[in-house]
Amino acid sequence: MKNIKTALLSYGMSGKVFHAPFLNLHEGFELIGAWERSKKLIQHDYLYTKSYSSIEELLQDDVDLVVVNTPVGTHFEFAKQALLANKNVLVEKAFTTTVTEAEELRDIAREKKLKLAVFQNRRWxxxxxxxxxxxxxxxxxxxxxxxxxxxxxxxxxxxxxxxxxxxxxxxxxxxxxxxxxxxxxxxxxxxxxxxxxxxxxxxxxxxxxxxxxxxxxxxxxxxxxxxxxxxxxxxxxxxxxxxxxxxxxxxxxxxxxxxxxxxxxxxxxxxxxxxxxxxxxxxxxxxxxxxxxxxxxxNYFEFFDGIYDSITNNKPEPVTAEDGVNVMRxxxxxxxxxxxxxxxxx
Structure with a gap:
């Protein structure tokens, strides 16, 4: 089974509670680390992970999937940066702050043939x-x-x-x-x-x-x-x-x-x-x-099963960028x- 190397853009409540436990336990993912601006906590919970000092350092690493779990106002900027670095991206809700931003991210992912999903875990x-x-x-x-x-x-x-x-x-x-x-x-x-x-x-x-x-x-x-x-x-x-x-x-x-x-x-x-x-x-x-x-x-494992299948077998994302656009509409x-x-x- 291919391991999808995954990094988080923050390790606050969202990263610690909703993402890291599933990425660590799911057999298809490898939790690489997180961008941590001040407190360096991820290595305390997951010994073999990295604490990145900047998003640039994270994007230069061997990462397959970037989880954009920062404040909503930063989603567009960071997701776009990750897509342009040829990374698959999972964005927390709300997807963006405007429909225009959501459509631009969707279009970049389509053009670069990358996976872009929205973390709407409440479907599960x-x-x-x-x-x-x-x-x-x-x-x-x-x-x-x-x-x-x-x-x-x-x-x-x-x-x-x-x-x-x-x-x-x-x-x-x-x-x-x-x-x-x-x-x-x-x-x-x-x-x-x-x-x-x-x-x-x-x-x-x-x-x-x-x-x-x-x-x-x-x-x-x-x-x-x-x-x-x-x-x-x-x-x-x-x-x-x-x-x-x-x-x-x-x-x-x-x-x-x-x-x-x-x-x-x-x-x-x-x-x-x-x-x-x-x-x-x-x-x-x-x-x-x-x-x-x-x-x-x-069970949120089912969402991560969908992300895994999407990246490894080129299936539709469990929550697509188009779904995110429609919520923003x-x-x-x-x-x-x-x-x-x-x-x-x-």
Whole structure:
């Protein structure tokens, strides 16, 4: 098996929690090191890795895949630099800060025949996989409306300066919004139009921290919501069809377990607690059923399997640059809708 030599552009929370554990344990990858500007920590956790002093030093090394997991405002610059150095690239969400940037990265990768993927790991959350299975089984009938929430109760400002200063990469729309926009497009495709309300609700906040986006499809609507003042959680996924409904809480445990330092595996991993299971109330073969639905296992290993297959077998990326462009199209249109107080048609 070919090893894909991989380097990270930072080793903060994202690198330490979401990338390094999988790259280190996956049999198809070799974690080479990370660009570390001040603290040199990666060699403490992974003995045989390197700590690069600059991106230029990293790009000059024998690296097959570069993970751009720096603040959103730097994604375009660093991803472009890596692509021009003939490296395959994996970019954290949000992909970029504008559609124009996203399209330029996509076009460079195509021209140079390199792989460019977006790290939308939430497609491999246990809750989302279960929701997708329900839709794939077509047991709700024709969908009438759906909601996806990514709510939290956290009135305090983040200590990370890049998240709370007014800059093109900051705000909840590009952070949590990127996840649920991507999930909506994965489930339902690209909408015909949208209407968005984007607000600041926390004291002293300089960046958006609440949004409500309504996506218009020909025969149904999808609402996307996120905010920091939700102490009592509603179901994060609400699907209503002409035969029935499915309600599911956000219950994936992977992030919490990774933050505790637990090592991911392919088997006993991503298992939600039973009380987070979804509720299905529908009609099957003229019989009304109301039952709890077991949750599928979540596993980010599946995303890295897709990256490996993409690079070694020239298969499509698990989340393509075009997927990233489409998420940015929704984000830009939402900002325009909020500013102009109107529906934006595509």
């Amino acid at each position: 959350d246990s809750d989302f996989k279960t929701v997708k299975q329900i839709l794939d089984q077509d047991i709700l009938g024709e969908i009438v409306e759906a909601e996806i929430h990514f709510d939290r109760y956290n009135p305090n400002l983040s200590p990370k300066q890049h998240k709370e200063t007014a800059n093109p990469g900051a705000g909840i729309l590009k952070d949590l919004g990127s996840h649920i926009i991507d999930q909506a497009l994965t489930l339902f495709g690209f909408p015909e139009a949208l209407n968005a309300d984007i607000r600041i609700t926390r004291d002293y906040s300089l960046v958006d921290d609440n949004f409500d986006i309504l996506l218009y499809y020909p025969r149904f609507r999808v609402r996307l919501k996120a905010g920091f003042f939700v102490r009592e959680m509603l179901p994060s996924y609400v699907l209503h069809g002409k035969k029935g409904s499915f309600l599911k809480a956000r219950g994936d445990v992977q992030e919490d377990e990774l933050k505790l330092g637990k090592k991911p595996s392919r088997d006993n991993w991503g298992i939600e607690p039973d009380y987070k299971e979804g509720l299905l109330h529908t009609e099957v073969n003229s019989v009304v059923i109301r039952e709890i639905v077991p949750t599928l296992h979540g 929704i984000i830009e249109a939402s900002i325009k809708s909020n500013e102009e107080k109107r529906v934006i048609e595509f």
